[in-house]
Amino acid sequence: MRFKGVAGSPGVGIGFAALFEEPNLDWKDAEYLGIEGEKNRLNEAIATFKEDVTKLANQALEKHGKGHSDILKRQISLVRDPFFLQQINDLIDGGKVAEAAVNDAAEACAEIYRSTGDERIMERITDIMDARTRLLTLLLKVETLDPESLPPQTVLVGKDIPASTIAVLNLANIAALVPESGGFTSHGAIMARAFGIPLVTGLKGVFDSVKNGDRVIVDGNDGEVVTAPDEETLATYMAKRQSYLEDQKSLNKFINLKTLDADGQAHLLFANIGGINEAKVAKANGAEGVGLFRTEFLFLDRATLPSEEEQFRIYSEVAGIFAPNEVVVRTLDVGGDKNVPALKLPKEDNPFLGYRAIRYCLNEPEVFMTQLRAILRAGAKDKNLSIMLPFVTSVDEVSAARKILETCKDELKAKGQAYDEGVKLGIMVETPAAVFMAEELTQVTDFFSIGTNDLAQYTLAADRGNAKLAKLCSPFHPAVLKGLKKVIEAGKKAKKLVGLCGESGANPQMIPILLALGLDEFSVSPSSVLRVRREIARWDMERAKALTRDVLSLTTTEAITDYLKEALKTAPRTA
Amino acid sequence: MLTYTTTVANETGVHLRPAGEVADALLPLDCKASIVKNGRSYDAKSIMMITSANLKYGTEVELICDGPEEEKAMALLKNLIESQES
Numbered sequence: 001m002r003f004k005g006v007a008g009s010p011g012v013g014i015g016f017a018a019l020f021e022e023p024n025l026d027w028k029d030a031e032y033l034g035i036e037g038e039k040n041r042l043n044e045a046i047a048t049f050k051e052d053v054t055k056l057a058n059q060a061l062e063k064h065g066k067g068h069s070d071i072l073k074r075q076i077s078l079v080r081d082p083f084f085l086q087q088i089n090d091l092i093d094g095g096k097v098a099e100a101a102v103n104d105a106a107e108a109c110a111e112i113y114r115s116t117g118d119e120r121i122m123e124r125i126t127d128i129m130d131a132r133t134r135l136l137t138l139l140l141k142v143e144t145l146d147p148e149s150l151p152p153q154t155v156l157v158g159k160d161i162p163a164s165t166i167a168v169l170n171l172a173n174i175a176a177l178v179p180e181s182g183g184f185t186s187h188g189a190i191m192a193r194a195f196g197i198p199l200v201t202g203l204k205g206v207f208d209s210v211k212n213g214d215r216v217i218v219d220g221n222d223g224e225v226v227t228a229p230d231e232e233t234l235a236t237y238m239a240k241r242q243s244y245l246e247d248q249k250s251l252n253k254f255i256n257l258k259t260l261d262a263d264g265q266a267h268l269l270f271a272n273i274g275g276i277n278e279a280k281v282a283k284a285n286g287a288e289g290v291g292l293f294r295t296e297f298l299f300l301d302r303a304t305l306p307s308e309e310e311q312f313r314i315y316s317e318v319a320g321i322f323a324p325n326e327v328v329v330r331t332l333d334v335g336g337d338k339n340v341p342a343l344k345l346p347k348e349d350n351p352f353l354g355y356r357a358i359r360y361c362l363n364e365p366e367v368f369m370t371q372l373r374a375i376l377r378a379g380a381k382d383k384n385l386s387i388m389l390p391f392v393t394s395v396d397e398v399s400a401a402r403k404i405l406e407t408c409k410d411e412l413k414a415k416g417q418a419y420d421e422g423v424k425l426g427i428m429v430e431t432p433a434a435v436f437m438a439e440e441l442t443q444v445t446d447f448f449s450i451g452t453n454d455l456a457q458y459t460l461a462a463d464r465g466n467a468k469l470a471k472l473c474s475p476f477h478p479a480v481l482k483g484l485k486k487v488i489e490a491g492k493k494a495k496k497l498v499g500l501c502g503e504s505g506a507n508p509q510m511i512p513i514l515l516a517l518g519l520d521e522f523s524v525s526p527s528s529v530l531r532v533r534r535e536i537a538r539w540d541m542e543r544a545k546a547l548t549r550d551v552l553s554l555t556t557t558e559a560i561t562d563y564l565k566e567a568l569k570t571a572p573r574t575a
Numbered sequence: 576m577l578t579y580t581t582t583v584a585n586e587t588g589v590h591l592r593p594a595g596e597v598a599d600a601l602l603p604l605d606c607k608a609s610i611v612k613n614g615r616s617y618d619a620k621s622i623m624m625i626t627s628a629n630l631k632y633g634t635e636v637e638l639i640c641d642g643p644e645e646e647k648a649m650a651l652l653k654n655l656i657e658s659q660e661s
Contacts, residue, residue, distance in 0.1 A: 081621050084623060
């Protein structure tokens with residue numbers, strides 16, 4: 001069977017299905033077997049827990065290094081802890097089933113950590129909760145798929161596959177990912193692109209039609225999933241995968257090269273990342289810096305907010321990976337559709353136009369300042385971190401943020417902590433208001449970065465996740481192109497750097513336009529870096545400018561994309 | 576039984592990581608090990624109990640170890656409370 005979805009991450013993956021489901025840890029049907037019965041079940045679960053986690057910790061030490069293995073060892077310490085065990089036993093004596101006892105005892109331990117008020121201790125609540133989940137899974141005998149020990153050539157299929165699961169996968173064994181819900185810009189797709197794993201999403205029926213071990217083909221270039229393929233289909237896709245891999249390989253010669261156009265003019269080619277692993281992939285793929293570090297990924301899928309220390313460590317590590325080159329850290333871009341349970345934000349009728357991003361941060365300065373202090377401190381060593389504000393619509397938002405930033409510096413100075421005094425403060429240009437106000441905004445910011453996904457969505461008043469509007473919501477709409485031109489020109493006039501961190505920066509049809517308009521910095525997903533470098537090398541300024549003049553004279557998206565398709569087909573390619 | 580009275584030497588209090596390591600090391604020892612603060616006794620084999628004791632800089636504590644391996648245990652505990660490493 002053939003399923004059509006959204007091409008979330010390129011490449012062709014051929015392998016065997018593993019079905020992913022969130023385990024159901026409800027114990028309301030568990031029957032109380034008496035004190036001895038419950039304690040026997042408990043002890044059995046704890047013994048298995050120790051065995052499993054010890055094994056995982058040893059594997060993790062080899063595969064991911066000490067940090068990951070230490071987390072697992074702390075879980076073992078918890079299930080041996082006399083206080084934790086005493087609590088569970090007391091609760092069972094009091095008539096609770098083992099599941100409820102484990103749950104309540106874990107809560108009691110979490111409360112001890114919480115009541116210290118010490119950020120570094122509170123972070124460890126995650127360990128307690130993870131251990132609780134694993135113990136409940138064992139007690140309830142829920143079949144779970146262990147994301148860390150999947151066999152080679154696994155195609156992971158789920159109705160939803162949370163980012164926290166993708167983060168712990170042994171990627172060497174993953175042929176492709178198929179989360180049925182999601183879109184091109186969903187977290188899972190972004191991670192898959194960063195790691196170069198094919199992903200197709202936004203489709204229905206795959207999960208219900210395959211069994212574990214069934215052969216599945218995932219075409220992340222064309223957004224197709226094929227289940228139970230016949231020999232001929234399989235051969236076709238094997239060939240397709242081969243040619244994709246060969247093309248990938250031919251890109252390797254661009255890894256250590258500068259990003260030069262055909263005139264020999266250098267351009268900045270950065271990467272968009274969401275964490276340390278993606279930073280490493282980006283660096284390995286020859287990214288010259290980071291144009292967008294999406295920090296909200298540190299805040300998702302967790303019960304408590306990341307502390308200043310935790311953020312400091314992560315920002316420092318990323319800064320170290322790219323030093324002396326620049327890393328642009330975007331401050332918390334949450335609210336509305338990006339749900340962060342720890343922030344307890346209310347549901348909104350119109351999340352894309354709602355209480356989010358900079359609007360939230362200016363209203364909740366505590367969360368914002370924690371992040372700013374972490375960035376300031378992490379930039380102390382190499383002075384290569386910059387701060388970028390998302391979703392700006394007015395000059396006073398930037399002024400307010402700058403004032404808060406200065407307060408953070410004063411606090412750090414008073415405490416005698418090292419920080420980067422000269423940190424740059426820039427903004428995302430992703431709303432029509434920011435485009436109209438571009439010239440005024442150059443007066444209060446150090447740089448711009450254009451977010452084309454959102455800029456298209458807001459300029460065209462078209463939901464970027466709505467498949468029926470996909471044609472309308474195009475970065476090639478003349479209104480969006482005019483916006484790009486205006487922003488880049490405003491930046492040039494004020495001698496402020498203008499970057500672009502939307503997906504269209506990697507689009508071969510958009511690249512000549514951006515070059516001609518004078519974009520300073522391209523920031524694309526780590527797996528696109530080399531492709532973009534090759535594409536930029538194909539354009540000299542004269543040709544790019546001639547093409548862009550023609551494009552800007554056209555009045556419809558269709559006319560523009562048709563023109564570009566033809567122009568790229570016939571134009572002589574330099575490289 | 577060994578007892579010893581001392582104060583927390585680290586300016587930033589007893590840290591979670593070394594406390595966890597000491598609790599882990601004490602666990603298999605054949606003796607009891609506890610930290611008494613303000614008349615309340617906390618099991619030093621439990622990281623949860625040590626954490627809940629909230630051991631800040633300058634806090635006075637009594638260390639009590641009792642059993643065949645009490646000397647080993649006392650050495651570990653003293654080191655935890657009197658260490659100045661942060």
